[in-house]
Amino acid sequence: MLAVENLVAGYQGSRVLHGISFAVGAGEVVTLLGRNGMGKTTTVRAIMGLVPPTAGRIAFAGADVTGLPPHRIASRGIGLVPEGRQVFPTLTVEENLVATAANRAGGAPRWTLPEVLALFPRLAERRRAPGARLSGGEQQMLAIGRALMTNPRLLILDEATEGLAPIIRAEIWAVLARLRAEGQAILLIDKNLAALTRLADRHVVIEKGRVVWTGTSEALSAAPEVRDTYLHV
The missing domain is CATH 3.40.50.300 (P-loop containing nucleotide triphosphate hydrolases)
Incomplete structure (x- = not known):
């Protein structure tokens, strides 16, 4: 690929x-x-x-x-989760996700707004909050969700869990394991x-x-x- x-x-x-x-x-x-x-x-x-x-x-x-x-x-x-997350600070979680929505893999889109919010329940709870008010871990989840909303054929993550609390790291590793199991x-x-x-x-x-x-x-x-x-x- x-x-x-x-x-x-x-x-x-x-x-x-x-x-x-x-x-x-x-x-x-x-x-x-x-x-x-x-x-x-x-x-x-x-x-x-x-x-x-x-x-x-x-x-x-x-x-x-x-x-x-x-x-x-x-x-x-190619969907990128960049170092430093780079979420849109004044847009809400939902707006951040919708802003990047695309279907770059072709076929029926795997990742839609409901699917991403189900993958990250913390984001569903904060869907109306602006990006600037999220914790570092929530911002990283949002950055991953934003990349998934493009329905990428290849997902690239630069410093996937750097600087995050252990419980947040565990959640992100679990998500990545699920993505791998699904063939991402x-x-x-x-x-x-x-x-x-x-x-x-x-x-x-x-x-x-x-x-x-x-x-x-x-x-x-x-x-x-x-x-x-x-x-x-």
Whole structure:
């Protein structure tokens, strides 16, 4: 579904990514792992067209999307839950969700307003509240729900549970497990290795803008040297 090949990108002449390559198949959950500042968010931003690649290729659903503007990439069926959530602060929960509604996967839409509110009961309770009045965890739920309202073929989450209370994290991991069970393709960034190894099919470890290791959850669990070298602070 998503294929990233030899991706090079950066900011204002400073190179951050040095030939990143990986793929996400249909119905697959793949993680991007690495310490802070290693290029994970830049990779996501390059995939979404928010950072223009200087070399390499990005293909989605068999089509080359390298260098396309963000709205055209998103319209092909990629839903992004960005770092920092970025909900619309003055719109209500319901307005935030309706604002992004689309059917980018084709066919009958899986995710409608009632479905998303059922997935996140906390949002149903706060549906009339403006985004700015939600807690951090509620805002993250809203950001995920907003991305689902586009009915994406691929869902990308950058720092899925960072900084959230344990009970909220557990709710979000449960939602992601349900999405996986339903066949939703997911590309995921987070630091909770225990949760990630339970959820994901494969992991891609990035160090200083390069892929240094890839493998299954079983392989990662059996590779303490990878965790100690590339993932621990």
